[in-house]
Amino acid sequence: MxxxxxxxxxxxxxxxxxxxxxxxxxxxxxxxxxxxxxxxxxxxxxxxxxxxxxxxxxxxxxxxxxxxxxxxxxxxxxxxxxxxxxxxxxxxxxxxxxxxxxxxxxxxxxLEISEYDVLDENRGNESAKTENKQRERPQTSNNIDPKVVLNGYKKAMSDATTLEMIDKYKKSITAKLNKYPNELKEAVVIYNERKQEIQGGTSEL
Known part of the structure; x- marks a missing residue:
């Protein structure tokens, strides 16, 4: 075998x-x-x-x-x-x-051990407040709240310890926020800052 x-x-x-x-x-x-x-x-x-x-x-x-x-x-x-x-x-x-x-x-x-995708779920203490805001806010065409996605992305980036991890999160957030230029711009800044912290250099998305 x-x-x-x-x-x-x-x-x-x-x-x-x-x-x-x-x-x-x-x-x-x-x-x-x-x-x-x-x-x-x-x-x-x-x-x-x-x-x-x-x-x-x-x-x-x-x-x-x-x-x-x-x-x-x-x-x-x-x-x-x-x-x-x-x-x-x-x-x-x-x-x-x-x-x-x-x-x-x-x-x-x-061993293909999987955990949940932190970018796909916001489990913070503001979940109840977020749900109320979502009821008041018109639903977007792809049924995501860019602010909620961005919050999950911020948490993922702060916990990430390798360039491989932040690059994975970068690709995911770029696809999710491609219709939201303001949130995507903020995500770019977060990515560049975290990458600089990890490798001591500068980079662009």
Whole structure:
């Protein structure tokens, strides 16, 4: 059996286990997967299938390499490195936070673990107020409220830690707000500012 077949079976087995999300964002009222929610199950499944996941880091790239213990086959998943600036933490603690995030996202990509799209749902504390405003405001042609979408985008950008993530959000927001130039212009500014924070440079949408 090829490593790709083994990985496909591992994905299905993990889905059947019904792993639960233990992480919670109390402000925006949503849950998310923490590394410990699914990694023990993945390790058990990998061991049974003679697979081994190895995570490595360079200054630019985080890599998850899945090795097949019964052959020389391997599969690699990569993500650009980023930085973290957690309040009250030392530099090494910030580094540990980045590596933990990277491991989580790499395994989620490899095992096709999905979470909700923060751009498609506004779960903030102003949800009731937003609903009232939507009743008063005429519905747009594509049934979205650009302000609500923009709020979700702002939250996603503030939580994003890699260039890959903000680029994904940028593409999504551009498609959603293509008929709303004012909100799209604000989204461009947010994207450029967040990208500058992550890589210490400047860019344009």
């Amino acid at each position: 090829s490593i790709y077949s083994k990985l496909a079976e591992a994905r299905v087995e993990l889905q059947k286990r019904g792993v639960k999300q233990s992480g919670a964002n109390t402000f925006s009222k949503y849950t998310y997967f923490e590394l410990g929610d699914f990694l023990p199950a993945i390790n058990e499944i990998f061991a049974a299938k003679k697979l081994c996941g190895v995570v490595s880091f360079t200054a630019e790239i985080a890599t998850l390499t899945i090795h097949d213990g019964e052959s020389n086959e391997k599969i690699e998943f990569t993500s650009p490195m980023a930085t973290a600036q957690l309040k009250g933490c030392h530099e090494i603690q910030n580094l540990g936070a980045v590596q933990t995030y990277q491991r989580r996202y790499l395994y989620m990509a490899a």
